[in-house]
Amino acid sequence: MSCLALSLQPANGSDILLQTREWFPPARALVAVSSFRETRLAFAASKQHHHTKDHPSSNSNSTSDPSADSIASLGDDPLSASSGQLIVGVESRYRVVYRLVNSIYVLGITTADHDNSINVFECIHIVNQAVSVVVTACRGVDVTPEKLARKYAEVYMALDIVLRGVSNIRLAAMLSSMHADGIAKMVHSAMDTENKIRGAESWRGLEGLAVDHEAGIAAFNHTAFELPPETIAAGDEVAASLAPVVQSEEKDQKEEEEESEAEKDPFAASEKINQPQELVTGFKKNKDPSATDLQLALSTLEVTTLPPAEATQSTHIAVEGFEGQYGGIEFGNEQASLNEAFEGFSDAWGGGLDASEFVGTKKVAKSQGLGGLELLQTGPDPPKAAGAAAAGTPLEDLVGKTEMKGPEMNIVEEISVEFRESLLARVALKGVVYLKTLPTKTSGDKETEFSFRVEGTSAVKRFIMQNSRISSLGNGMFHVRTAASDEPLPILKYSLQPRLTPLPLRVRLVQRHTGSLLSVMIQYVSNPELPAPLTDVTFVVKLPLDPTLLKVSPKAVLNRSEKELKWHVPEIPLNGPPGRLRVRMPVDSNEEDGGEEIDVVAYVKFSWQGNRSLSGVCLRPASEGMTDFYEVNHRYESGVYMCN
Template identity: 55%
Template structure:
């Protein structure tokens, strides 16, 4: 019987660890360990005569005069269920190995050798964990997980090679490496391969042996007959013709080998095989009779000469003869190249998927629509000069208080129609009063920042702006000519609204490359985007180009630009298409095409929804001017 349980029992104090096999009850292991503790205490106090039945049987079965006083030994404990405990004292901790006592009490070492080996391995584990023989419960507790797992392996049996690896990795960083890295360590130490590694080789060898044993190499009769005929022709003639021999009998017709050479090659000389070809003085072959040489061959009819001439292509916005390919019906051909993509982004996709579904409440605005347009310039009663001067000169209201405005930049990257990454960053600027109006006074006021729930991080210019908590900020600075950046911030990707959703689709068929950009505006924008520029980076400088709608080609930069004056908030997705021939065939790999977009907005709203409010209701010590947001790196690959 192997070792059933391993325990670490200090001389004074509770047990440190008890590790048992899965099928051995823990209660019995605790009974054996507790009985050993009682026996040890009774024997240490010299009460062998008055010990209990468990300790009496232990003293009778103990080996030696005082076994527990020595550094190691064995002891049989228990009354009804007896167990043999093999122990070893290391500094102040007993390492105990528990097994059954056996039916033959006369031979106390029935199971002692198997358990003693496990106890010695456990001693090596705790000595390695404590980095020496100074073993204490405190040091064991520091490496308790490593000791627990190592003793579990020792309890189930390990060899010397694997034990050495466990001891070497007990102070490593990974417990799984100590437990799982050495199941085949002993096989590797002997230089042997594990059976799963070589099992497929044995299977391949058995399959090859079975295949060769069942293979037959019989030759067909036609091949044997051809070989006999060839050998008879090669053998020298042993008889001399005298003229009296009977005529040779005609051999029966034999079926010819389909793979044998033809009679034309076997019986005719080389000159006859040349046929209608003859050699000139320069030893070059010329055709004497082309019709005879091409007899029996299928000759493809060549197209007429007019088909090889280049065709003039008139592309809107371009001049010149691009030649070579004709685009007769550009609308139909472009629709065929992108069949199935007529719906916005292939159907079902909308730019509102990446923004919140709640609409912005604009009731807090004092003026909207025509009233804002009417009050954008000077008041009507303040206008002076002729009507022509009022039209040609842009007049601006006089600055009466410090001004705050926000400039934001949106960055996005699409892979076809999937949003790969997005980022929004912005800056709050302060424009102070001019030096002549400030009269040496400092600009000082407070404001409140709202709509910052999606903000990821922010940085303040501490010498100008102070954070008063709860969204309140205080500004104090001297007058300057240039706008002062007060606060820079960035938004979380999931809270960054997309003003424009775009998709790049390309089709490379043979040597023809077709590119299309689909775009749709965010319906939650305060007003439509205007003056938007779409840019496509072409892989090569095109010699022939077909675009829809009109575009501008920059051959130096190999860029194709579309200018869209206005993108509606709702409606079908817009499409920009281009087609061009390229030198590279579609079999040689994909061509890289990159789409970009540039846009800018200036008005009373921000893209992120952040608002600048006065610190106290009804009292605003600053003016809020038009905010801006623009595109940064807005790509589609």
């Protein structure tokens, strides 16, 4: 141990206290303390004699006592500072670390370490802790023997604990209990004090919690939750009433009944997909199928025309991470840039809402639609517009037929989703608020100016606005002031938080590769909370290779150049049963690229137009009863809606 004893020695008078370790004799401690006193008094006498001497040469002879060496080792002005060290003793030498508090010396005694075996800094630390005890007992630095005598028992016990080593946490607790709770609190506050300061629990408290925890586990293990038979029977009746009745052939009806009995979860894997030999009866094992088999397999497929050769160049996209920098984007077509090869990909997942899109006076070409945000055309063209164009009716006449009563505003949203089987991997939704002012021919040079408020923004993650046309008034209020324009103007853009983004369609893709047969099934179900059912939905499956034979259910369109298979679903009901799209194709072992796993990716394209937005964001006038603007149909559409 570094510190062997602690002592309180006044400048004038007898020692107040001496505290030693059990195995260190107090007699040796008294020798060190008395040697320190003699050295101090001898130096004080020599210093006084030095100031009052008449003959300087007689000073060295007057101090030729045993402590002369110690006095010589003290330096120029020893013991005048408030702290220091001193080596005392002749045969048994001790190092005394001292601090002077008012007129009391606080001494720490240790051995003189010639071989550096003693940590002097630890002894200094213990002396500093003893000084804290003395100052606290005297309620200040005015330390006197009378004040120490009043708190002698507390000081004695505190120095005894400090001599054996305490942490700063327990020392603070001891000092706080010196004038309040007394010696009992000081002595018995070891473990509980440190546990409370560190935020830990004592074993006395943890033991009760552990017993309660084990008792709760045992109780739950022996608890059974059972439903009454009446409730189960009522649920079966309701489930039977919800099952659709489809009039078809006896074979198809039997298959649907078996699947409805076997599959309770709409996204559970079908057992039929593991029976390739029974379901695929038109395939032959040989690699050269006859013309009759080819004609029979392709009789229900509509083959589209071949695109130009530039469109068939492969594009490989590998995306990892979410809401960050997406690396690993590599394109086989080096002639095309990122935006040309896959337009809008970087905007779909995250980064989006770039305010620099508002900067500049370059007008958007009319062929690019509203602000470059294209509507994905999944259904046939409207016959009226086609007929009007064929008849040669000018576009100005068509616009003029629907006269505008005032400025119009609508919301266009784009949702991008990625499923991995039935799990949602990532989702992003971006919305744009468009303003359409009165035409320049009607309004002239008059500016459009009004205020509006945006509601339903609890799920919005970020808003940006075009400062040149719109300003924020706070609390969801905005003020618009802009010149007339013939084109719709994007004034607000926003994105939703991923966890609060509603999904219009849930998609699952399952594939099985058994032997030389690849089976793929897509299951989809609509969100029952949509404002209206989705119509004209297109499902696209990227095939891994050019198929020789295909069996699809229901009918689909095959594009051999793109290796794509498309299904067109006219309408998906809100509360209807899950839809299924199946495709089976033979895969030769030579075409598996060295036995690697075959990846199949499915894309979904849809759009909807109505009187409310998908995210719930709505536009309202600034005050009730005002018609500063007219709210037209909103629209939401699919961006990168995929499943792999």
